[in-house]
Amino acid sequence: MSRSLDATDLPIPFAVSTGIIEQWTRLAKPGTWWTAAATIAIAHQARRASDGEAPEARGDLPEVVAEAAQVVPASPTTIRRAWVEELVASALSYEQYVELVGTVSVVVGIDSFHRGIGAALEPLPNPTKGEPSGEAPPKPLQLRDAWVPMPDRAWIMRALALVPAQTGAIEDVQSALYVTGPEFPVLDLKRGLDRTQMELVAARTSFLNECFY
Amino acid sequence: MLSHTRLLRESARITERSVDLHAVADSTVDSGLAGGAALVAFTDAAVTGSGGLAIARTRLRNELGAEALVDAAGVVGTFEMMNRVADATGFTEGTQSRIEDAELIADLGFDRFDHAN
Numbered sequence: 001m002s003r004s005l006d007a008t009d010l011p012i013p014f015a016v017s018t019g020i021i022e023q024w025t026r027l028a029k030p031g032t033w034w035t036a037a038a039t040i041a042i043a044h045q046a047r048r049a050s051d052g053e054a055p056e057a058r059g060d061l062p063e064v065v066a067e068a069a070q071v072v073p074a075s076p077t078t079i080r081r082a083w084v085e086e087l088v089a090s091a092l093s094y095e096q097y098v099e100l101v102g103t104v105s106v107v108v109g110i111d112s113f114h115r116g117i118g119a120a121l122e123p124l125p126n127p128t129k130g131e132p133s134g135e136a137p138p139k140p141l142q143l144r145d146a147w148v149p150m151p152d153r154a155w156i157m158r159a160l161a162l163v164p165a166q167t168g169a170i171e172d173v174q175s176a177l178y179v180t181g182p183e184f185p186v187l188d189l190k191r192g193l194d195r196t197q198m199e200l201v202a203a204r205t206s207f208l209n210e211c212f213y
Numbered sequence: 214m215l216s217h218t219r220l221l222r223e224s225a226r227i228t229e230r231s232v233d234l235h236a237v238a239d240s241t242v243d244s245g246l247a248g249g250a251a252l253v254a255f256t257d258a259a260v261t262g263s264g265g266l267a268i269a270r271t272r273l274r275n276e277l278g279a280e281a282l283v284d285a286a287g288v289v290g291t292f293e294m295m296n297r298v299a300d301a302t303g304f305t306e307g308t309q310s311r312i313e314d315a316e317l318i319a320d321l322g323f324d325r326f327d328h329a330n
Contacts, residue, residue, distance in 0.1 A: 010279050016287065076300035077326075084303070101301040109294025116259045116286025118270055147303030156216075156295060159304040173294060177287035187224040192280025193288075196228060197246055199221035201256050201288040203237040206214035208260040210326040211296035213216060213304060 004114055004122045012117075019176025020110055020122065023169065027103065028125035032135050032163045033096045036127030038065075039103055043124050045069035046104040050111060064091045065100070072104040077210045084147040094148050095162055102166030109173055137161055156213060178202075215314060215323055217292075222317075238321045248277040252285060259289045 005012050005020070027043060030036050041060040048056055049070035055063070068087060071079060088094055114121050141149035141162055149162050157174075160166040175181065178198070179189065189195040206213065218237050225232035225246075236244035240253050251273045258269040274282045298304070318324050 010283050012283060016283070072297055072301045076297045079301050079303075081303055084301075098302070101298060105294045105297040105301070108297055109290040111290075112259065112293040113286050113290035115266070116255075116270070116289050117283060118267065145303070145305065147301075150302065150304070154304070156299060156304055159298050159302045170294060170298060174291050178291035187220065188228050192278060192282070192284035193252075194224075194228070196221060196224040196230060196232065197248065197252055197277075197281075198284065198288050199217050199224050200232075200236065200244055200246060200249060201252055201285050202217035202292050203214050203221050204240075204253055204256045205260055205289050205292035206217060206296055207237050207323075207326075208257065209293070209296040209300075211214060211292075211299055212323060212326045213214070213296070213299040 004119045008117060008119050010117055016113075016176050019172060020113075023106055023110060023173060024122060024125050026165075026169065027107075028128055030128070030130040030132050031099055031103070032165050033093065033099050033132050034103075035132060036130065039099075040124055040127045041066075042069045042100055042103050043107045046073045046107050047111065047121070047124070049074035050108060062091060068092075068097070068100060069104055072101055073108045079147075081147045094143075098148050098160050098162045099166055102160050102163065102169055106169050106173055109177065113177055133165075135164060137164055214326070215318065218317065218321065218323075219314065234317070234321060238323075248273070248281070251276045255282075255285055256289055259286070260293065 005017050027039055028036055031039050034042070037060060041058060045055055045061065045066045046069050050073050055066040055070050064087065084097065088097060111121050141151060143149045144152060151158050151161055154161065157171060158167065160170060183189055187195050214237060218234055221232060221237070222234060231245050233242055233245050236242040236249060236253060240257060243249065255269040255273045258266040270282060273285060
């Protein structure tokens with residue numbers, strides 16, 4: 001059990017607590033294009049943004065990266081192709097941007113879960129040393145209609161395919177907090193909520209976030 | 214919201230229940246689902262951060278139970294994550310989906326949020 005979830009009286013499924021621990025363990029290790037220290041710094045800025053705080057100058061991230069780590073969690077509907085193109089032209093590679101998006105999105109999702117159940121946020125882990133792996137996707141990806149390279153006719157779970165580890169991360173979080181891959185087509189699923197109730201929450205969340213997808 | 218409004222509609226259909234999809238876009242509409250109002254109130258408080266989360270959490274737990282609260286928080290967390298992935302990468306629904314669900318999109322006013330285009 002994670003430190004934060006340990007303190008709640010709610011029936012947290014084992015898959016949820018282990019899923020969260022796995023993500024925190026992953027964040028503490030070198031990523032694909034960012035070191036662990038940079039990943040944790042990005043996560044830190046994302047948390048500040050979620051709390052309505054400005055980027056913190058810590059010297060461990062370029063200012064433009066710290067700002068990007070705040071825009072994705074705090075004002076994602078303002079992001080446009082031109083902003084991503086400018087970021088990529090001036091400060092980051094597409095791969096680094098995709099990894100930043102994945103890191104920030106995972107932290108936002110897991111923090112949201114903790115707030116939802118009334119638990120304290122899990123402290124961010126201490127980064128370990130080591131170099132990023134530089135793992136490339138199995139096949140080269142092209143820039144098409146989306147703002148980052150992704151497979152042709154991709155579905156949302158492949159939006160971060162440029163950095164395979166990030167695809168794995170969002171799949172793992174979805175499996176822990178929502179439904180697993182095999183459960184996804186099971187529309188009469190019944191747990192604490194039934195699937196229809198779950199989809200009302202999912203659709204309403206996306207509506208409030210003004211997310212067309 | 215389009216994908217999961219579709220899943221909401223299909224899930225209700227195969228479990229032979231009636232659901233008012235307008236509840237997705239209008240919190241004053243009764244979805245017709247058990248605990249629907251408590252779920253929407255919890256979702257609204259959790260996503261907007263505008264206050265009332267503790268009250269909404271207690272209401273949801275009282276109406277549907279502790280396991281339902283954990284599930285609801287998990288779904289909100291998942292879509293807080295996935296919505297950011299979609300927005301930050303410019304991911305969009307395919308043209309065919311838009312054509313097939315044009316009536317639903319117009320009826321619920323979803324097209325006004327299509328900022329990726």
